[in-house]
Amino acid sequence: xxxxxxxxFRLPPIEGIWEPAFRIPFIxxxxxxxxxxxxxxxxxxxxxxxxxxxxxxxxxxxxxxxxISGLWSFVFxxxxxxxxxxxxxxxxxxxxxxxxxxxxxxxICDTMDMLRHEISKWTIELLFHHAASxxxxxxAVLPHKFIPYTYWALLMEINSIFLHLRSLMQITGYSVLRxxxxxxxxxxxxxxxxxxxxxxxxxxINWAWINHRRFHIFYTxxxxxxxxxxxxxxxxxxxxxxxxxxxxxxxxxxxxxxGRDSQKSVRITEAMKNS
Numbered sequence: 001x002x003x004x005x006x007x008x009f010r011l012p013p014i015e016g017i018w019e020p021a022f023r024i025p026f027i028x029x030x031x032x033x034x035x036x037x038x039x040x041x042x043x044x045x046x047x048x049x050x051x052x053x054x055x056x057x058x059x060x061x062x063x064x065x066x067x068i069s070g071l072w073s074f075v076f077x078x079x080x081x082x083x084x085x086x087x088x089x090x091x092x093x094x095x096x097x098x099x100x101x102x103x104x105x106x107x108i109c110d111t112m113d114m115l116r117h118e119i120s121k122w123t124i125e126l127l128f129h130h131a132a133s134x135x136x137x138x139x140a141v142l143p144h145k146f147i148p149y150t151y152w153a154l155l156m157e158i159n160s161i162f163l164h165l166r167s168l169m170q171i172t173g174y175s176v177l178r179x180x181x182x183x184x185x186x187x188x189x190x191x192x193x194x195x196x197x198x199x200x201x202x203x204x205i206n207w208a209w210i211n212h213r214r215f216h217i218f219y220t221x222x223x224x225x226x227x228x229x230x231x232x233x234x235x236x237x238x239x240x241x242x243x244x245x246x247x248x249x250x251x252x253x254x255x256x257x258x259g260r261d262s263q264k265s266v267r268i269t270e271a272m273k274n275s
Contacts, residue, residue: 004092004143004144004145007143007144007145008089008090008143008145008146008214008215008216008219009215009216010143010216011216011218012138012139012142012143012218013142013143014142016141016142016143017138017142021094021097022101022141022142025098025101025102026101026104026105027105029101029102029105029106030105030108030109032105033061033065033105033106033109034109036061036064037057037061037109037113040057040060040061041057044056044057044060045057045060051118052171054117054118055167055171056168056171056172058110058113058114058117059164059167059168059171060168061106061109061110061113062110062160062164063161063164063165063168065103065106065110065157066157066158066160066161066164067161068102069099069102069103069106069154069157070154070155070156070157070158070159070160070161070196071158072099072154073099073151073152073154073155073157073158074155074158076096076099076151077151077152077155080148083148084148084151084152087148088146088148088149088152088207088211089145089146089149089211089214089215090145091147091148092144092145092147093147096147096151097141097144097147099150099151099154100137100140100141100147100150100154101137101141103133103137103154104133104134104137104138104141107130107133107134108130108134110126110130111126111127111130111131114126114127125233129230129233132226132229132230133153135222135226136150136153136222136226137150137153139218139219139222145215145219146219149204149207152200152203152204153200153204155196155200156196156197156200156201156234158192158196159189159192159193159195159196159197162185162188162189162192163189163193163241165185165189166182166185166186166189169181169182169185186245189241190241190242190245193234193238193241197234197238198231198234198238201227201230201231201234204223204227205223205224205227205228205231207223208220208223208224208227209224
């Protein structure tokens with residue numbers, strides 16, 4: 001009998017993190033992101049310093065992860081439509097589970113990077129986001145259930161590509177130097193935000209409501225509580241983006257817009273004073 005049969009009616013097997021099928025790829029992806037991060041720190045954005053340099057290097061790794069996870073999940077959703085829509089609970093493949101494991105490793109790496117360089121309200125928000133994402137992905141990977149559901153969640157990374165590119169252009173000044181390109185990225189960011197964040201989350205929550213009797217209440221809680229958590233985060237982020245892009249007027253730009261890159265974090269400020 002398959003030990004994962006009926007796993008959707010049990011709590012996730014935490015001991016699964018020690019199994020080679022999880023441990024080996026997770027460590028491999030973690031090391032891979034550390035190596036990529038090292039090369040970015042060594043060779044990229046050397047003409048910048050301080051907080052800007054940290055942000056540019058961090059965002060570069062963000063774009064790499066978003067491109068991999070977003071495009072992979074998008075191609076999967078096209079080539080495995082029936083799986084995404086009808087086999088959301090039980091479909092499993094060893095190669096498919098690599099994407100959520102890779103993303104878990106990335107979130108750990110990004111958390112470590114933020115804690116080394118930046119202490120701010122933005123860091124706290126992202127730490128909650130990363131922790132919730134890791135928890136949700138682990139709850140699918142360990143019981144070998146809900147893998148297509150994680151692919152639905154990772155479709156949001158398609159929007160993250162443009163969100164990060166937008167930030168890169170703003171920090172480097174290319175938002176002014178290449179205004180036409182920046183405008184395209186701004187609009188694409190808003191469109192993909194609605195499609196790949198809000199629409200995807202509506203589908204996920206609706207699917208969980210329709211199928212909540214088919215799995216343990218633990219997973220129902222992840223779907224509803226986690227879904228509400230990420231929906232609130234995305235709504236706040238969307239309003240900030242609209243304000244920053246000028247769609248909410250001058251008041252929105254001054255009081256609501258994202259101001260992360262106009263402020264130095266506590267930790268970086270102290271490091272610069274001591275250097």
